[in-house]
Amino acid sequence: MTRNNFYVFLYIILIAIGIPWYWPQDSRSLILGVPAWVTVAVLCSFLASCLTAYILFNSSSDEE
């Protein structure tokens, strides 16, 4: 698997976890005062932001 494909794979995983399709419909568990699935969605978005920043800082540039 090339590095770019690996990044795509990671984004797909983050989207798959971030969208709460797999949660039990009657789940009422809370984390930090909000529904647990909301906290997981925000965490996935944060990880996607970190991954994006990592790729931007570590990708090759013709100028450098």
Place this chain on the structure above:
Amino acid sequence: MSNLLPLGYGAWTFISLYLLSLLLIGWFAKKSRKEDTLNDFYLAGKGLGLGILFLTLFATQYSGNTFFGFTGATYRIGYAWILSIHFMTSIVVCYLLFAPKLHRLSKKYNFLTPADYIQHRYNYNKLSLIITIIGIAVLSNYLLAQLMAMGRAMQGISGDTGGSFYIAGVLVLATIIVIYGTMGGLRAVAWTDAIQGVILLVGFAVLLIILFDKFGPLSKATAIIANMDDINNTRKTLVPDAQTCRLWLSYIIILGFGLSLYPQAIQRIYAAKSEKVLKKSLAVMAFMPIPTMIISVIAGIMALAYISGLEGAATDQVFGQVLREVQEYSLLGYGLSVVILSAILAAMMSTADSALLTISSMFTKDIYAKIFKETPSEKSLTLVGKFCSWGFLALMIVFAIILKDNTSLVKLMDRKLDLMIQVSPAFMLGIHFSWLKAKPVFWGIICGTIIALSIPYLDFSFISKGKVFGFHAGLVGLVPNLTIALIGSYFERKKT
């Protein structure tokens, strides 16, 4: 915003000073011009540094909708709106696919508009023209929506029920935009965007502090809404159903691919000082959805828990209700609400000014200049661009006033994402794969556009609110679009 308390002289002075400062910046930007060329006027001489580039990207991407629409949507559907955080992140992720390489090419070949890249890559006039037409159509809708929102905001701030403040708001704010835009071009727009971006960030931060101070912790609001869910049999704190999850996946794809290709966003990619600056700006942008979206959602959740009784179209006014609560809170709250109101105006104006400048550049370079056998001088094209800005804005002002009480045209034209995503193969695949050919890409766009625009008017059981099984019409149109582009290119390559 019809629920606000009337503003005093101090508040009006603050807002007036803010608006005057924009004109002053336009004048400074004019003085900073290095040469009378299209490149200098529309792309600020391709010298935007990290801070300005980040703030102009931020202010352009987050419009007045971030405050009103998103808070109202949270009020309607509850915590499920938190998934909007994913689609705002997906926009920056999609930049990764093409922005750094497009920036390098733009430096090398001196691109000004999106069609310049298309012409360089495919050398096919029809393809460049269709991309220009789609770009102008999408941005016109965007500009008109912002002008109407500005009018409504001024109407709300003034407490006027007749409509004269709506017209005055549209006229005054649009005139300010076009004055500083034509004085200093992208330099003025980016500098004013920077101020507007800072006001936006301050506005968001202030709002968050006041919300928690006034209403208490989020856990309390969540418990109240969960209780309401039990009584009313709603799902505002519960896990979204399968249909909603599909809709979110559709939003993530269409907004990521569509919004990252907005012509004004592409021009900011061209205008970055260097690739390093562009990447750093995008890296900071990648983290912006978290604070902005979370604050919008928190505002909506607090309103849902503590301001009950809004239904239907009135839910769009919920942000006005939240502001009224803030105003009544204390003298400090009143002062801070003025900062937030300025932030809202800033968000609308920064989105409108970027759209106007980009429309002007696309019309001048991609349509007007092509009429002549010999390309007119850069100086005369810049002048034409300025006249175009005034003329086009005048037309949009007329539309905004005529359509004051009728949003159906805006809704009718609100297929901009369905349209915009059709150009994604031309940019995102074309930039990486040299075997992609012009004619199949062109016919793919035509076919995809026709399908995407037709679907909302078809009467089938699986089509609801313009979406097929919860997926946007633009994504459905993208399937034949991509198929034609890829298979057509394969056969053309075999022929040659």
